[in-house]
Amino acid sequence: MVLLAVILAALGSFLLLRLRADLVAEVDKALDTQAAGILADPDGGLEAMPGVSVAGLRRGETVAQLLSPTGEVRDRAGTAAPARPLVAPVMLRQVLAGQQVRAEVRAGPDGARYRVLGLRRAGRGAPTVLVVAAPLADVDRSVERLRLLLLVAGPIALVLAGGGGWLLARAALRPVGRMTEQAEAIGADRLHDRVSVPDAADELTRLARTLNGMLDRIEHGVVEQRRFVADASHELRTPLAVMRAELEVALRADDPAADASEVLDSTAEEVARMSKIVDDLLTLAHRDENSLELLLAPVDLGEIAAEVAGQLLPLAEEGGVQLVVEAPSVPVVADQARVTQVVTNLVDNAVKYTGAGGSVRVRVWEEASGGALAVTDTGPGIGPEDLPKVFDRFFRLDAARTRARGGSGLGLAICRELVEAHGGRIWAESVPGAGSTFTLTLPAQPPAAIHQPPP
Numbered sequence: 001m002v003l004l005a006v007i008l009a010a011l012g013s014f015l016l017l018r019l020r021a022d023l024v025a026e027v028d029k030a031l032d033t034q035a036a037g038i039l040a041d042p043d044g045g046l047e048a049m050p051g052v053s054v055a056g057l058r059r060g061e062t063v064a065q066l067l068s069p070t071g072e073v074r075d076r077a078g079t080a081a082p083a084r085p086l087v088a089p090v091m092l093r094q095v096l097a098g099q100q101v102r103a104e105v106r107a108g109p110d111g112a113r114y115r116v117l118g119l120r121r122a123g124r125g126a127p128t129v130l131v132v133a134a135p136l137a138d139v140d141r142s143v144e145r146l147r148l149l150l151l152v153a154g155p156i157a158l159v160l161a162g163g164g165g166w167l168l169a170r171a172a173l174r175p176v177g178r179m180t181e182q183a184e185a186i187g188a189d190r191l192h193d194r195v196s197v198p199d200a201a202d203e204l205t206r207l208a209r210t211l212n213g214m215l216d217r218i219e220h221g222v223v224e225q226r227r228f229v230a231d232a233s234h235e236l237r238t239p240l241a242v243m244r245a246e247l248e249v250a251l252r253a254d255d256p257a258a259d260a261s262e263v264l265d266s267t268a269e270e271v272a273r274m275s276k277i278v279d280d281l282l283t284l285a286h287r288d289e290n291s292l293e294l295l296l297a298p299v300d301l302g303e304i305a306a307e308v309a310g311q312l313l314p315l316a317e318e319g320g321v322q323l324v325v326e327a328p329s330v331p332v333v334a335d336q337a338r339v340t341q342v343v344t345n346l347v348d349n350a351v352k353y354t355g356a357g358g359s360v361r362v363r364v365w366e367e368a369s370g371g372a373l374a375v376t377d378t379g380p381g382i383g384p385e386d387l388p389k390v391f392d393r394f395f396r397l398d399a400a401r402t403r404a405r406g407g408s409g410l411g412l413a414i415c416r417e418l419v420e421a422h423g424g425r426i427w428a429e430s431v432p433g434a435g436s437t438f439t440l441t442l443p444a445q446p447p448a449a450i451h452q453p454p455p
């Protein structure tokens with residue numbers, strides 16, 4: 001509104017000045033005509049003033065004076081024409097020097113304002129000065145009227161524009177207020193709530209959609225996190241319950257020492273299982289926090305595959321599974337322990353889930369961008385609906401069966417995090433009933449960003 005007031009004031013001032021200048025120009029034009037009429041007769045008196053007799057000049061009309069070079073009034077016309085010269089001595093000198101002089105002066109008994117034109121009049125004798133003057137009362141009245149009009153209309157326009165603008169802004173911002181209230185009400189306990197999307201195709205609609213999209217992602221993340229915590233607690237509770245039951249039974253026995261070795265064996269097994277789960281959870285937590293540290297060094301993917309196969313050969317033989325390895329030397333830069341962990345997990349799964357008489361094949365090859373490794377088995381395979389989920393945390397196809405085999409459902413999730421931490425990719429393909437293939441690729445050199453410790 002301040003800006004609008006300044007603009008209106010500037011516009012009003014300009015209008016007033018312009019109107020006054022135009023009206024004064026009109027007066028000047030009339031003065032020019034009258035002066036020309038008088039000058040047409042170089043020796044005549046002021047009676048020659050066209051359309052105006054000396055006696056007929058009334059108060060408030062054009063007046064005229066003829067001045068001697070020294071400034072005495074020789075002749076005058078018009079009732080308001082004063083006995084003293086209408087022009088100051090400076091102007092007189094300028095006129096005598098040949099200049100046409102225009103000015104505004106006050107004259108007459110009531111000091112009214114006049115527009116004056118001074119001209120040199122060369123007659124037979126010494127040159128005289130002709131001064132014609134017209135009152136500016138009409139001009140001043142017109143300007144004053146416009147000024148009053150602007151003084152009344154300006155504030156009204158200002159109030160109307162300000163009020164209209166305020167109402168408009170309020171109406172336009174009402175949805176923002178509503179969205180703000182709704183967004184403020186959304187907390188961890190009301191994550192399914194959304195802000196209402198205004199019914200228009202504008203920025204606010206986009207903002208509301210963006211907010212809702214963000215809430216979708218946050219809700220998804222929180223739900224995942226809650227499920228993860230619930231799953232983790234559940235996983236840890238099972239071995240703890242087993243241990244507790246066994247310890248209680250042993251302690252209640254008449255001779256606890258007799259069964260001690262068996263109970264300790266079983267307890268150690270459960271502790272080992274829990275340690276593995278806690279290690280896995282820690283690895284995932286580090287990865288989630290972006291603080292998983294990789295000890296990068298040149299390693300041979302083929303060597304790792306051969307070593308893992310060698311370690312798991314007894315397990316495969318025990319389960320009647322044939323284990324085949326094709327592992328040429330493929331150098332990559334990676335964290336040896338982490339890659340070994342991934343390959344062990346894949347081969348271990350393949351051996352675990354392939355029944356007796358089946359086979360597992362581990363293959364390593366070089367690629368343009370680094371190395372690749374695939375573990376193919378002739379096991380039961382994975383259905384297409386489960387295939388995208390096998391890398392999810394705590395996902396197990398058949399929970400009871402796999403837990404009995406020691407699986408917690410974190411193995412493949414960790415594999416994916418570790419491979420991705422190296423800048424690689426891992427995926428699964430399967431034909432249900434015929435077997436599965438888990439493939440991973442590792443870049444020859446992990447991207448630079450991976451070397452930097454997180455901020």
Ligand code: ADP
Nearest residue numbers: 349350353390396397402407408409410411412
């Ligand atoms: P787990 O510790 O239970 O083995 P993983 O994350 O390693 O957990 O695997 C998740 C699930 O994917 C397993 O429970 C199993 O049902 C399925 N799975 C993994 N590897 C294979 C495979 N080679 N053949 C068939 N199913 C598999």
